[in-house]
Amino acid sequence: MELSSLLHDLHLSSSSSSSSSSSSSSSDKPLPSPYLPITELLSQLQEKLIGASSDSETSTLIGHVEQLFKIADPNWLFTANQDDGWAELQEAYSNLVSALIGCASLPLCEDDCSSLPAAAYQSVPNLAQAVCSALTALLGTLGNGGSRTGLLLVVAPHLCVLAVTHFQDQPWTSSSSRAGARSLQEALLRTGGWRNSPHLLMGGGSPTKEGEEEGKDRGILRGILDILQPQLTKDLWHRYEAVKLVFAWTLLQVTRPSLSPHLSRFLPPSLLLTDHFRQENCILGVRCLHHIVLNTPAADLRQFNRAEVLYQVLFKHLYSTDTAVIKEALSA
Known part of the structure; x- marks a missing residue:
């Protein structure tokens, strides 16, 4: 066509589409x-x-x-x-x-009790x-x-x-x-x-050399979080069936030192997931918290009492009646 x-x-x-171009082109x-x-x-x-x-x-x-x-x-x-x-x-x-x-x-879920058919x-x-x-x-x-x-x-x-x-x-x-x-x-x-998904998100590598395109090695993590954040609020996240999966995938690609600058955007949704009554959400949240702990400097975790919050959340799950949740909490 x-x-x-x-x-x-x-x-x-x-x-003007009926008029013809007076110039010629070597392109087909x-x-x-x-x-x-x-x-x-x-x-x-x-x-x-x-x-x-x-x-x-x-x-x-x-x-x-x-x-x-x-x-x-x-x-x-x-x-x-x-x-x-x-x-x-x-x-x-x-x-x-x-x-x-x-x-x-995707169509929105009506509530947080069940997934759509x-x-x-x-x-x-x-x-x-x-x-x-x-x-x-x-x-x-x-x-x-x-x-x-x-x-x-x-x-x-x-x-x-x-x-x-x-x-x-x-x-x-x-x-x-x-x-x-x-x-x-x-x-x-x-x-x-980009070499792989972590490189896509975090960027990095050698500094831009003279003659290379500026920003060639930039990551897109900030842009992804900007897209996800409006859906990751306490009242909305459970209505968007895919957002938790995209969020978790994104977080698990990000390692230190790139995670720490975005900790304030990664931690609250992870806590929301961990505190949910559905097993799959709770387990996903615990995995996110585990990844955050492994890839964030202790000094950053101690700021704003974050370490204490993480400890209390994970400790609470040790008393869960769900063995799968207990297993995830112990691994964290």
Whole structure:
């Protein structure tokens, strides 16, 4: 499919699309000049995704977005308008990525007493697979360019949260959606030059050399925590079935000395999980606390009476009637 046909199908051609470009290009890909400014196009795609009225319409739109990322000229996709600059382009991509991810979002639990039935997630795996495929295509095109590190760092936390949500064996995933999520995570690591998931989160390595892209070795941990934190409150976390799993996965990738600066954001959710009445949440929380203790300097744990709080929480679980919880508490 050619780009002009794709934009026509989406009803996104600009009024100037009928005019022909006077310049020639050595690229086989379509010239960008007859089409909408990329920020305007991304904004319209975002609106269409949010306004889709059915899963079928949503899937079709996601497929069109994937084709856009595959066939459009990267110089058009990732070139900022002189008047708008990189900030607007990054915001436009961030909003579109959020809209895509929203298409694969999980329904909220009604309370903290039980999980949703598997039937509630019936449409999620197919949509998640499509979204992961579209975003993998975006990374493939993004990785073929030069100085796009800033844009990658803007969208990377969102992509990582999506991938972790869907590559685990859970009621809302299928073998296909898990494979798509793993492919997305691998593409993210490859595009950013990160060695593995801990490196993706924490960054690190040799200082930037002259001529290298600034920020090339930055981690995205802060960005991930910014995404998760609004859902990790005392009143909300149990309604988001995946957030505890993404939080725990994130924490368990982070080791010293990178954990300590974020201790104030890791410790409260871990305590919430530990204090929950459901066994799986309690065990997950104890594992998180164990990891925090192992990877935080004692001086930091003693600040603000944290060590005493940890001791009291873990000691309480030694008197639990649940042997699995006792075993986890003893290991901590």
